[in-house]
Amino acid sequence: MLKVEGLTCAYGKVMAVRDLTMEVRQGELVTLIGANGAGKTTTLKAISGVLPPVQGRIEFDGEDITGTSPRTVLEKGIAHCPEGRRIFPYMTVRENLEMGCFLRNDANAISEDMEGIYVRFPILYERRAQAAGTLSGGEQQMLAISRALMSRPRLILFDEPSLGLAPNLVEQTFDIVEQIRADGVTVVMVEQNALAALELCDRSYVLESGEVTLTGTGRQLLKNKKVQQAYLGG
Amino acid sequence: MNRRLIEFGVVLFFASVPFWLGNLYYLHILITTGIFIIAAMSLNLLLGYTGQLSLGHVAFFGIGAYTSALISIGFDLELTDTYTFVFEPKPVWFSFLCGIAFAAICGWLIGKISFKVRGAYFVIVTISFAEVVRLVALNWIDLTEGPMALNNIPPFTLGIPGLWELTFFKKEPNYWLVLALCVVSFVIVRRLVQSRAGRAMIALRENESLATSVGVDVTKYLVLATVISAGMAGAAGGLYTHYIRIVDPDVFLFIYTVTMVIMVITGGKGTLLGPIVGGLIFGILPEALRGLAGPEVQWVIYGILMILVVYFLPGGIVPALSNWWRQREDNQSTSSPGDAAPGTAS
Numbered sequence: 001m002l003k004v005e006g007l008t009c010a011y012g013k014v015m016a017v018r019d020l021t022m023e024v025r026q027g028e029l030v031t032l033i034g035a036n037g038a039g040k041t042t043t044l045k046a047i048s049g050v051l052p053p054v055q056g057r058i059e060f061d062g063e064d065i066t067g068t069s070p071r072t073v074l075e076k077g078i079a080h081c082p083e084g085r086r087i088f089p090y091m092t093v094r095e096n097l098e099m100g101c102f103l104r105n106d107a108n109a110i111s112e113d114m115e116g117i118y119v120r121f122p123i124l125y126e127r128r129a130q131a132a133g134t135l136s137g138g139e140q141q142m143l144a145i146s147r148a149l150m151s152r153p154r155l156i157l158f159d160e161p162s163l164g165l166a167p168n169l170v171e172q173t174f175d176i177v178e179q180i181r182a183d184g185v186t187v188v189m190v191e192q193n194a195l196a197a198l199e200l201c202d203r204s205y206v207l208e209s210g211e212v213t214l215t216g217t218g219r220q221l222l223k224n225k226k227v228q229q230a231y232l233g234g
Numbered sequence: 235m236n237r238r239l240i241e242f243g244v245v246l247f248f249a250s251v252p253f254w255l256g257n258l259y260y261l262h263i264l265i266t267t268g269i270f271i272i273a274a275m276s277l278n279l280l281l282g283y284t285g286q287l288s289l290g291h292v293a294f295f296g297i298g299a300y301t302s303a304l305i306s307i308g309f310d311l312e313l314t315d316t317y318t319f320v321f322e323p324k325p326v327w328f329s330f331l332c333g334i335a336f337a338a339i340c341g342w343l344i345g346k347i348s349f350k351v352r353g354a355y356f357v358i359v360t361i362s363f364a365e366v367v368r369l370v371a372l373n374w375i376d377l378t379e380g381p382m383a384l385n386n387i388p389p390f391t392l393g394i395p396g397l398w399e400l401t402f403f404k405k406e407p408n409y410w411l412v413l414a415l416c417v418v419s420f421v422i423v424r425r426l427v428q429s430r431a432g433r434a435m436i437a438l439r440e441n442e443s444l445a446t447s448v449g450v451d452v453t454k455y456l457v458l459a460t461v462i463s464a465g466m467a468g469a470a471g472g473l474y475t476h477y478i479r480i481v482d483p484d485v486f487l488f489i490y491t492v493t494m495v496i497m498v499i500t501g502g503k504g505t506l507l508g509p510i511v512g513g514l515i516f517g518i519l520p521e522a523l524r525g526l527a528g529p530e531v532q533w534v535i536y537g538i539l540m541i542l543v544v545y546f547l548p549g550g551i552v553p554a555l556s557n558w559w560r561q562r563e564d565n566q567s568t569s570s571p572g573d574a575a576p577g578t579a580s
Contacts, residue, residue, distance in 0.1 A: 070446050082447050088444065090436075
């Protein structure tokens with residue numbers, strides 16, 4: 001479904017990703033793990049079109065999407081859930097969801113999707129008229145994920161969905177990610193929490209200073225000595 | 235329905251002012267305040283809704299003023315020794331529209347240039363732009379008369395020459411004209427910010443990287459906001475020029491931009507009513523204080539009041555009032571149950 005070949009990205013003269021190659025198949029849940037600055041976020045940015053790559057080729061459903069605008073990428077069916085502040089704090093919950101379908105104009109289907117979201121996350125319905133900034137961390141994360149779903153993506157890129165959340169909420173977030181995958185959406189997720197990421201995923205890529213050093217199924221990597229030493233604390 | 239009625243009532247109230255005010259000087263203050271309110275509304279579109287501070291906003295105001303003045307009185311330019319370009323005077327309604335258009339074009343250029351770089355850089359570009367335009371107005375004496383100012387600018391006229399014409403000589407019709415354009419500007423801004431484009435602008439202000447990732451074309455919407463904002467400021471400039479009937483390079487002074495910023499921020503940036511409330515207060519206040527205190531004390535009071543507003547109501551007057559109102563309503567209706575069930579949401 002998604003093919004990345006020889007991807008090289010840089011911020012000015014600083015190389016962030018070097019000759020990265022990865023593949024994601026339909027329906028898979030693939031994670032990218034690695035230390036800070038390993039190039040995980042950069043990879044997602046390159047795929048979503050936010051950061052034009054220096055070199056390499058990104059293919060989605062056999063179509064070349066290298067260096068196209070975020071808008072085009074989104075229209076093709078890839079939603080990006082960026083790291084950091086993931087919501088529009090002064091907009092209401094509902095408006096945040098509406099921003100998720102900014103590029104869609106099928107009003108009926110949109111309201112259907114929104115109802116679907118409200119049924120899945122009743123708390124968002126309760127708080128629909130509230131400014132999104134007043135939600136708790138976990139609710140904001142729910143909202144961010146829901147917003148990404150509002151574009152009806154076939155592939156979602158999650159960037160550190162567990163960052164800054166309390167442990168029980170981290171688990172809840174991962175549950176949601178799994179549900180989404182169960183609904184047939186392909187997922188690529190960047191995650192610092194290597195243990196959780198490996199347990200959850202089908203396959204994973206380990207990044208180190210901008211390069212893929214290891215790849216395999218979650219189970220294989222969990223057993224791998226190097227991974228255990230570097231990322232699993234023993 | 236109810237809201238419509240209130241809006242209509244407010245406009246009617248303001249429209250009735252000339253009938254009972256009975257003092258032409260007060261009416262003059264209201265006219266200039268109204269012109270500034272239009273400019274403040276245009277600034278609010280940029281500062282309040284896209285979060286970009288245009289500290290050279292007076293440039294668009296001045297460009298609108300000069301363009302409309304020059305086209306309505308005509309001008310000639312010696313392009314070469316032998317050829318002089320002569321521009322015949324045109325009717326004021328036409329020159330007024332030209333002023334809006336030219337200001338909007340300048341807004342487009344500034345937007346295109348400076349939104350590659352945002353934030354502080356946009357501020358610098360706009361300040362420099364205003365200063366450059368002021369220097370041009372000051373030194374291009376052949377065209378603008380420089381510090382001698384453009385005189386004898388015709389008053390606003392509507393209609394077809396020879397058939398039917400309405401000339402705005404007196405204060406009252408000018409007041410209504412300004413009021414009408416205030417209403418038009420308000421409606422334009424409201425429609426814009428409630429539209430898809432407006433939503434995109436607010437999204438940009440709140441979280442630019444996220445806005446990009448939901449597919450908002452950042453530059454497009456920022457430039458759109460600048461163009462509309464500049465056009466509105468140009469309209470305010472045109473009104474000003476045909477009301478005062480003289481225009482000199484002082485219209486480009488930085489202090490006017492500051493006045494607009496004060497109006498927007500104290501009133502409440504990013505709110506529809508903010509620039510109107512802030513504009514009314516800080517437009518009328520200096521004149522109101524004049525009767526109470528000497529010129530030195532007057533500006534001290536003005537300054538203190540401004541600091542108090544910013545200190546106690548950091549979001550501005552309008553957001554503070556609407557919060558207070560909402561809390562009051564909440565307290566009254568805490569016992570009522572929540573509305574419809576999830577199934578009815580749309």
